[in-house]
Amino acid sequence: MPQLPCIIIGASHAAAQLAPSLRQEGWDGPILVVGDESFIPYHRPPLSKAYLLGEKTVDELLIRPADAYGRHGIEFRLGVRVESIDRQAKTLTLASGEELAYAKLAICTGTRVRTVNLPGSELAGVHYLRNIEDIDRIRQVVRPQGRAVIVGGGYIGLETAAVLNQLGMQVTVLEMADRVLARVTAPQVSAFFQRVHEQEGVSIQTAVAVSGFAGDGRVERVLCADGRLFAADLVIIGVGVVPNVELAAQAGLATDNGILVDACARTADPDIVAVGDCTLHPSPYYGFIRLESVPNATEQAKSAAAALCGKDKPYAALPWFWSDQYDVKLQIAGLNQGYDQVVVRGDREVGRSFCAFYLKQGKLIAADCVNRPQEFMFSKRLITENIEVNAQQLADEDIQLKSLLVPVDAALPLN
Amino acid sequence: MPVIKYIQPNGQAVEFEVPLGSSVMQGAMDNMVEGIVAECGGACSCATCQVYVDPAWMEIVGPACDFEQDMLSAASDVRSNSRLSCQIEITPELHGLIVSMPG
Numbered sequence: 001m002p003q004l005p006c007i008i009i010g011a012s013h014a015a016a017q018l019a020p021s022l023r024q025e026g027w028d029g030p031i032l033v034v035g036d037e038s039f040i041p042y043h044r045p046p047l048s049k050a051y052l053l054g055e056k057t058v059d060e061l062l063i064r065p066a067d068a069y070g071r072h073g074i075e076f077r078l079g080v081r082v083e084s085i086d087r088q089a090k091t092l093t094l095a096s097g098e099e100l101a102y103a104k105l106a107i108c109t110g111t112r113v114r115t116v117n118l119p120g121s122e123l124a125g126v127h128y129l130r131n132i133e134d135i136d137r138i139r140q141v142v143r144p145q146g147r148a149v150i151v152g153g154g155y156i157g158l159e160t161a162a163v164l165n166q167l168g169m170q171v172t173v174l175e176m177a178d179r180v181l182a183r184v185t186a187p188q189v190s191a192f193f194q195r196v197h198e199q200e201g202v203s204i205q206t207a208v209a210v211s212g213f214a215g216d217g218r219v220e221r222v223l224c225a226d227g228r229l230f231a232a233d234l235v236i237i238g239v240g241v242v243p244n245v246e247l248a249a250q251a252g253l254a255t256d257n258g259i260l261v262d263a264c265a266r267t268a269d270p271d272i273v274a275v276g277d278c279t280l281h282p283s284p285y286y287g288f289i290r291l292e293s294v295p296n297a298t299e300q301a302k303s304a305a306a307a308l309c310g311k312d313k314p315y316a317a318l319p320w321f322w323s324d325q326y327d328v329k330l331q332i333a334g335l336n337q338g339y340d341q342v343v344v345r346g347d348r349e350v351g352r353s354f355c356a357f358y359l360k361q362g363k364l365i366a367a368d369c370v371n372r373p374q375e376f377m378f379s380k381r382l383i384t385e386n387i388e389v390n391a392q393q394l395a396d397e398d399i400q401l402k403s404l405l406v407p408v409d410a411a412l413p414l415n
Numbered sequence: 416m417p418v419i420k421y422i423q424p425n426g427q428a429v430e431f432e433v434p435l436g437s438s439v440m441q442g443a444m445d446n447m448v449e450g451i452v453a454e455c456g457g458a459c460s461c462a463t464c465q466v467y468v469d470p471a472w473m474e475i476v477g478p479a480c481d482f483e484q485d486m487l488s489a490a491s492d493v494r495s496n497s498r499l500s501c502q503i504e505i506t507p508e509l510h511g512l513i514v515s516m517p518g
């Protein structure tokens with residue numbers, strides 16, 4: 001009897017690492033990746049950066065070329081949706097009705113954009129941003145001097161604003177909260193990004209609730225609850241994502257704001273793992289978390305591959321993120337949830353280089369580093385190595401973070 | 416197409432043709448060479464694509480930009496011939512380049 005495959009649902013970052021890692025861990029059966037997009041796994045972060053800007057082609061987005069998978073016996077079924085999982089029979093049902101049997105299963109279904117249900121949100125010219133096809137559609141509407149309105153001032157909204165601005169559009173960002181990036185950064189960092197965007201010519205409006213869209217056949221205006229109107233040739237809505245947990249939930253696996261897994265990416269079913277944006281997993285630093293980041297998908301995939309081959313390789317990496325806007329390279333070490341103190345190093349009021357450190361009960365838990373690669377790298381280590389630091393050291397530019405890495409009693413004279 | 420020689424952490428050397436305009440990192444990813452992670456996909460943000468360039472090739476490869484140097488100066492296991500492989504673009508001059516992957 002031919003060996004049954006390990007099937008991976010979702011062909012993106014998690015799958016692109018999981019499939020080859022399975023081979024490295026010794027899985028010698030077939031590997032089949034089933035994905036509902038029409039591409040083999042590609043880098044999603046450049047969508048709102050180099051790809052929207054037109055600096056990268058689809059081929060350059062691919063995480064690996066097709067033949068790299070072929071050489072390792074990794075097969076794809078693309079443009080196909082998995083509709084359900086039968087854990088008793090160990091089969092999947094595809095949208096076509098076809099059934100596939102599996103030996104092992106990996107759920108890597110990621111997230112989908114949160115959609116809004118407002119009058120006019122179905123008009124042509126109103127877009128979301130998650131995959132290649134979204135960007136291809138958006139690019140058709142981009143033209144110099146055109147007016148773009150971005151709904152939502154999160155990272156993806158701001159990156160998109162920066163690119164459309166660089167492409168010559170007049171860009172307005174509408175944010176419901178009283179500052180951009182309100183969910184993810186301290187007010188000091190929000191104020192910095194607002195300043196940078198305004199310097200570049202993007203208009204940022206905060207504390208404004210969008211109430212609908214209007215236009216004759218295609219969007220022409222964005223309407224706000226306070227009565228304001230914004231003219232628009234292009235609207236991009238970036239108000240967050242929701243995890244794709246339904247498949248797992250219907251199969252009776254535990255889900256919350258994500259598919260519940262352990263540190264080795266295992267669900268309660270010994271033959272099923274889940275990886276990436278769709279998982280709620282334990283972190284040694286922050287408790288149970290769901291992350292939306294490529295490093296998370298990649299690192300967790302390695303643990304999952306080991307788990308599927310019967311080995312324990314718990315995933316314990318520190319979360320980190322990055323965002324590129326104009327000449328600003330933001331690198332974020334750790335998660336700032338629950339912080340009670342923010343310490344700024346460098347001048348955030350002028351220029352484009354500073355750090356914001358987040359402390360919780362006197363302990364460093366995260367750092368937003370703007371054009372400060374060294375501080376980013378050392379912050380990661382200060383957090384993971386649980387090294388005690390104080391606000392004054394962090395704020396003092398004369399104290400190199402590197403010097404804080406050395407425990408005081410082991411410190412050697414510097415030469 | 417330039418051929419790049421990758422020495423994997425276990426000492427085994429492998430050679431692959433890597434297209435012009437691609438990067439030493441991408442060449443390693445495309446061929447599933449062991450020893451690098453490349454978490455950020457080449458955005459010079461993670462330093463998980465560090466390689467050691469064969470000393471004889473350092474000059475031809477050229478210097479790292481300031482940002483990369485800063486990343487490297489804070490990375491672990493750095494040596495004087497460390498580079499972030501996503502920042503080494505494949506050019507005709509790099510035919511024969513030898514890099515080794517950290518453990």
Ligand SMILES: Cc1cc2nc3c(=O)[nH]c(=O)nc-3n(C[C@H](O)[C@H](O)[C@H](O)COP(=O)(O)OP(=O)(O)OC[C@H]3O[C@@H](n4cnc5c(N)ncnc54)[C@H](O)[C@@H]3O)c2cc1C
Binds near residue numbers: 010048111275
């Ligand atoms: C514009 C943009 C910019 C970003 N920038 C950054 C950044 O700078 N840095 C960073 O770290 N992260 C960034 N991210 C987030 C990053 O892309 C995600 O964390 C990453 O893609 C997660 O990978 P994943 O494999 O878990 O899930 P996803 O990439 O969401 O992939 C899941 C795949 O599964 C498919 N799927 C879902 N359900 C089914 C089904 N039933 N059957 C078949 N297929 C299914 C989906 O269509 C999708 O292709 C960005 C995301 C976007 C959209």
Ligand code: FES
Binds near residue numbers: 456
């Ligand atoms: S791949 Fe991240 S720095 Fe090179």
